[in-house]
Amino acid sequence: MILSPAVIALMLGSTAVGLLALYASAWSVRILRYWDLRSGNESQLQLEKRTYLVSTLMAWAFAFQVGSLFLFIFTAEDLHRLFVGAMCAAGTLNVNEFGYPTILLKVCNALLAGIWLIVNYTDNRASDYPLIRKKYALLLVITPLLLLETFLQGAYFAGLKANVITSCCGSLFGAEAQGPVSSLVGLPARPMQAALIASLAITFVSGFLFLLGRAWAGALFAFSSLAAFFVSVVALVSFVSPYIYELPTHHCPFCILQREYSYIGYFIYTFLLGGAIPGAATGALLPFRGIDSLQGVLPPVLRRLALASLLFYFLFSLLVVFSISFSGLILSAG
Amino acid sequence: MSLITLKDITKIFNRGRPDEFTALSDVSLEIEPRGLAVFKGPSGSGKTTLLSIVGCMAKPSAGRVFVKGREVTSLPDRFLTDVRRHTFGFIFQQLHLVRGISALENVILPAYPSGERIAALRDKGLRLLDLMGLSSRADTNIEWLSGGEAQRVAIARALINEPAIVIADEPTAHLDTKLSLDFMAAMGRLKAEGKTILFASHDPLVYESAMVDRVLEMRDGRIVAERRAS
Numbered sequence: 134m135i136l137s138p139a140v141i142a143l144m145l146g147s148t149a150v151g152l153l154a155l156y157a158s159a160w161s162v163r164i165l166r167y168w169d170l171r172s173g174n175e176s177q178l179q180l181e182k183r184t185y186l187v188s189t190l191m192a193w194a195f196a197f198q199v200g201s202l203f204l205f206i207f208t209a210e211d212l213h214r215l216f217v218g219a220m221c222a223a224g225t226l227n228v229n230e231f232g233y234p235t236i237l238l239k240v241c242n243a244l245l246a247g248i249w250l251i252v253n254y255t256d257n258r259a260s261d262y263p264l265i266r267k268k269y270a271l272l273l274v275i276t277p278l279l280l281l282e283t284f285l286q287g288a289y290f291a292g293l294k295a296n297v298i299t300s301c302c303g304s305l306f307g308a309e310a311q312g313p314v315s316s317l318v319g320l321p322a323r324p325m326q327a328a329l330i331a332s333l334a335i336t337f338v339s340g341f342l343f344l345l346g347r348a349w350a351g352a353l354f355a356f357s358s359l360a361a362f363f364v365s366v367v368a369l370v371s372f373v374s375p376y377i378y379e380l381p382t383h384h385c386p387f388c389i390l391q392r393e394y395s396y397i398g399y400f401i402y403t404f405l406l407g408g409a410i411p412g413a414a415t416g417a418l419l420p421f422r423g424i425d426s427l428q429g430v431l432p433p434v435l436r437r438l439a440l441a442s443l444l445f446y447f448l449f450s451l452l453v454v455f456s457i458s459f460s461g462l463i464l465s466a467g
Numbered sequence: 468m469s470l471i472t473l474k475d476i477t478k479i480f481n482r483g484r485p486d487e488f489t490a491l492s493d494v495s496l497e498i499e500p501r502g503l504a505v506f507k508g509p510s511g512s513g514k515t516t517l518l519s520i521v522g523c524m525a526k527p528s529a530g531r532v533f534v535k536g537r538e539v540t541s542l543p544d545r546f547l548t549d550v551r552r553h554t555f556g557f558i559f560q561q562l563h564l565v566r567g568i569s570a571l572e573n574v575i576l577p578a579y580p581s582g583e584r585i586a587a588l589r590d591k592g593l594r595l596l597d598l599m600g601l602s603s604r605a606d607t608n609i610e611w612l613s614g615g616e617a618q619r620v621a622i623a624r625a626l627i628n629e630p631a632i633v634i635a636d637e638p639t640a641h642l643d644t645k646l647s648l649d650f651m652a653a654m655g656r657l658k659a660e661g662k663t664i665l666f667a668s669h670d671p672l673v674y675e676s677a678m679v680d681r682v683l684e685m686r687d688g689r690i691v692a693e694r695r696a697s
Contacts, residue, residue: 170541173474173475173529173530173531173540174529175477175528175529178526178527178528178529178540178541181540181541182526185543185544257543257545260542260543260546261541262541262543
């Protein structure tokens with residue numbers, strides 16, 4: 134195990150989030166079983182006081198959870214110097230079998246944590262806890278994933294040995310890549326460009342229609358904004374990254390985090406998460422528009438979410454267009 | 468329709484500890500608007516606890532409170548603050564006036580969070596001080612006021628947010644007879660204006676006053692007797 138400050142921070146943070154989630158889950162079960170706002174008995178009033186504490190704790194825990202994704206990426210990037218063969222985070226994550234599952238789970242948990250934060254924020258805007266059962270049910274779904282992440286991340290860091298010879302991103306994300314990555318790398322550029330443009334276009338059009346008051350466009354916007362996140366990540370590996378590297382055979386999604394590329398990767402991933410989380414949260418909140426106490430609360434929240442998602446996807450699009458337009462690389466159709 | 472309804476209110480302090488104390492036990496009560504009600508009883512009978520629960524300053528351990536038909540005990544703090552600010556005016560036993568600032572600044576202090584313009588607040592504060600006969604003392608610092616003047620500043624402060632209900636906890640505890648009678652006269656004027664007034668007091672000058680509509684006697688956290696003005 135390599136005890137760098139960032140590794141210690143991630144381990145402690147992840148353990149704390151896992152323990153808090155377990156504590157919150159115990160209260161979630163009680164809330165799901167016994168919550169009854171019409172009752173004035175002692176246990177109900179106790180739940181009302183406790184939910185304030187639990188949701189406050191979990192709001193901070195989940196804010197850390199979203200941020201920890203970037204700390205994890207930064208740590209993997211920073212540690213690559215210690216491993217023979219590693220040129221960036223791709224090699225560090227490949228040191229043992231827990232690296233890639235950990236980062237995939239961290240992305241999934243960051244999305245879920247972001248959605249939970251927005252549902253919790255909305256619930257707290259209303260006076261009668263209209264989403265309390267929903268947000269604690271969601272918490273029960275997220276808790277096992279957080280615990281699994283704590284385990285995987287712990288196993289990954291525990292298994293980091295400096296004498297391991299790992300693969301560089303050139304072989305992991307290069308033209309000769311093997312396994313599931315090879316299918317991403319080998320995706321033809323032109324259809325992927327079409328898929329990226331289509332998913333972003335649907336997101337923008339449905340988002341603007343939703344902002345203009347077309348309620349039916351909300352569900353399409355939520356779905357397309359989430360789909361655009363995954364399509365964008367695949368497109369990044371498939372055809373965007375070679376433009377940034379100006380190397381047709383290099384598809385690494387991690388080298389873009391390095392100084393040589395102006396840390397552009399951090400901006401790309403921030404914009405993508407910033408687009409996906411509020412977009413998906415719009416979909417999570419749409420079914421509750423009929424609740425009386427949310428009548429004055431939900432419309433402005435949904436508008437702000439849609440606006441934030443569109444803004445982040447616009448910035449992402451701008452960055453991709455800029456990277457491709459000013460790249461010295463010209464890819465032929467394939 | 469009652470202005471305030473209390474349903475099976477229980478308040479237990481330090482639950483599960485050796486010093487557990489039940490301050491209120493299954494209190495149910497309805498308070499009508501535009502009246503003056505006094506909760507009387509010995510020290511430790513639950514008067515202050517009951518008033519702080521009615522005034523949304525504390526939450527009960529069990530039971531519900533309804534203010535103007537709206538259930539308030541389940542409200543999260545951010546909503547409760549709003550109810551408290553716009554429905555209740557408080558006059559405390561210890562006046563809790565802020566030393567080092569003027570009488571007028573003390574009066575308008577609770578209205579700062581409303582976001583109202585400071586000039587409008589000052590006008591409102593001056594009108595209230597004028598009603599209390601204190602317009603000439605508006606710019607005087609609190610520490611230079613007499614006990615009676617300070618008491619009237621506290622009353623003006625309780626009225627700055629135009630509350631429907633004024634709550635006073637042992638308001639005459641530190642006043643002599645003349646000042647106590649002046650205080651009751653001021654409360655009489657508020658009652659005539661349509662305010663609902665709730666006192667906790669064991670001062671006969673208060674609960675035997677002719678302007679009191681209802682006296683509720685408390686003992687051991689319960690209401691044990693009630694007398695209404697004929």
